[in-house]
Amino acid sequence: MTGGEITDLNGRDSSGTNTHGLRDEGVERRCEVGGGAAGTAGDGQPQVSETPTLWMWVLTFVSGISGLLFGYDTGVISGALVVIADDLGPAELSSQQKEFITAATSLGALIFSAFSGALADQIGRKWVIAIADIVFIVGAVIQAVSKSVWVMVAGRFVIGWGVGLASLIVPLYLAELSPARYRGRMILINVLFITFGQVVAYGIGAGLTHVDAGWRIMVGIGAIPAGIQCIILYWLPESPRYMIRKGRDEDARKVLFTIYSGAQAVDIEEKVAYIREFTEDKRPGTKWEKAKNDLKSLYVVPSNLRALILACGLQGIQQFSGFNSLMYFSATIFKIVGFENPTAVSLIVAGTNFLMTSHATPPQNLLYSARALLTNDGGKCITFTIVDRIGRRRILIGTLWGCSAGLILCAVAFHYLPRDPATGEINATGSNRWAILILVSQIIYVMFYALGIGNIAWVGQSEVFPYNVRGFGTGMATATNWGANLILGSTFLTMMDRMTPSGAFGFYAGLCLLGWFFVLLLFPDLSGFTLEEVAEILSTSFGIRETRRRRKALRQLGEDEKRARLEALMDRV
Secondary structure (H helix, E strand, O other): OOOOOOOOOOOEOOOOEEOOOEEOOHHHHHHOEOOOOOOEOOOOOEOOEOOOOHHHHHHHHHHHHHHHHHHHHHHHHHHHHOOOOOOOOOOOOOHHHHHHHHHHHHHHHHHHHHHHHHHHHHHOHHHHHHHHHHHHHHHHHHHHHOOOHHHHHHHHHHHHHHHHHHHHHHHHHHHHHOOHHHHHHHHHHHHHHHHHHHHHHHHHHHHOOOOOOHHHHHHHHOHHHHHHHHHHHHHOOOOHHHHHHOOOHHHHHHHHHHHOOOOOHHHHHHHHHHHHHHOOOOOOOOHHHHHHHHHHHHHHOHHHHHHHHHHHHHHHHHHHOOHHHHHHHHHHHHHHHOOOOHHHHHHHHHHHHHHHHHOOOOHHHHHHHHHHHHOOOOOOOHHHHHHHHHOHHHHHHHHHHHHHHHHHHHHHHHHOOOEOOOOOOEOOOOOOHHHHHHHHHHHHHHHHHHHOHHHHHHHHHHHHOOHHHHHHHHHHHHHHHHHHHHHHHHHHHHHHHHHHHHHHHHHHHHHHHHHHHHHHHHOOOOOOOOHHHHHHHHOOOOOHHHHHHHHHHHOOOOHHHHHHHHHHHHHHO
16 A cells, blocks of 8 residues: 655645644634534634534545545456456466566556646646546556557556556545544545455456456456546535635635534634635745755754654565565465465455454454544544554564564465476465465465554654655655555566565565564654654654653643643644
8 A cells, every 4th residue: 555745836745734834724723623513612602613524524435536546456457467368469478577567557656646746736636636537547448458568568557647646636635625633534534445445456356357358347447436536526626725825715715614514704714814824935035945955954954864764664664565566466376376266365365454454453442443433532543543552663563573474474385385396386276275374374464564564654654754844755755665666566576486486475574574673773653742852852863762761751741731732743633
């Protein structure tokens, strides 16, 4: 899974943050009130509810179709690769051809994600989503009608454009529409749509495995939700922050009335004024000079550089742990192992990822967490319940070794699979105990991945950068993710051919172990600290001991001090 935050031309990132140190959330302190329903302020005036309206939920789920497309188009290729046969020319696709087809999407996403922020600032957020939909449709059609490997590669490359646009713009759109307290939950729904899209892709692939040219239907189906979303977008609003920056204040007011339940005209006017004030960068110099200074400070300021190392390190670990090799090539792997319907077996792996992402919470907290997601109960989103309770560092230390263990078990099982004495090729069936052990080992690996680095790479990235370099820093970390994804997709099958499957999975097990040492030696748990405190912690070291000392001191704070800290931490949502 991939995504991230971006900075627009005026220096804001996807959280709605002005990256020059200003926030446009000040008004939300006045418009939003805890408790989730309209209440009464101290002066007897009605308070504005921060509970998302029905229209806000509609916006979120319609926007989530882009996440569904993201997940579907990255997952569907796994099932397609094993049934293409000679439809693209060769009697059977070679490992290199499969890698070209797969890596083309990552390359397209890497390139176009770099331009999506600037494009969104010029034409608006929702119209970039519309462009992504059109790109998804065009890419799906090119794939479905392709007659050669290189046309298929071109179709996958075009799909990558849509993935790159959607992966960055949808979180930005939701962040700028959602009430501050609910931003994390709204964006989490988009993440769940991504993993659900992968499950749908494997399910459809399994059903079409034995259908003549079924793979063309698999890749072509992606055009349907893209077309539906593109049509519905006509009735969806533009981001109010974008409209205010473009001088369309009256249109922004209409949208804000639909977002904040019970808001009065004076509340909306106040919010419009705050957004206008806090989205202006009043520093001297041209925008390019300001951007140049911010980029320089990312590398010359010690705390910023350490933050960059941590964020890029986590993203590198996430990709080089080898998870996307399963998303892209799991059906190919299970076909080699001897399963009759490898795509259906892959569905088990994708389903495990979805379930662990959406239900990473103790059984006694499931009902509470589900209610917290849909109501203003002040609880944590489902995915991050365990993460928030135990801490990012402890979770990573406790799960990366599990990823490594799962991959080692897979490597051992591959080693003992029966082989043809004459050719040395694997000659097993799905009922072979070692084949079953390979499936079990991959489920174990995915469970640990989804509970740990799969989500924490994005959470950790959002916690380490101060506002003035947040856009550049998250951009670099996101580029690390896509770049590593590209390397993985373009080399995995070649590694299996030249190093044997056991060697390839053993190699990625070693990388997981290196990631475990990275976390053990360098990664502090920065949850619960303000951005100013994070900068202090990272100013002299990576701060593992310092965070422990400060966290111990936090437990001794009084209720008033804790409440003041909570208000400061709201700025990080």
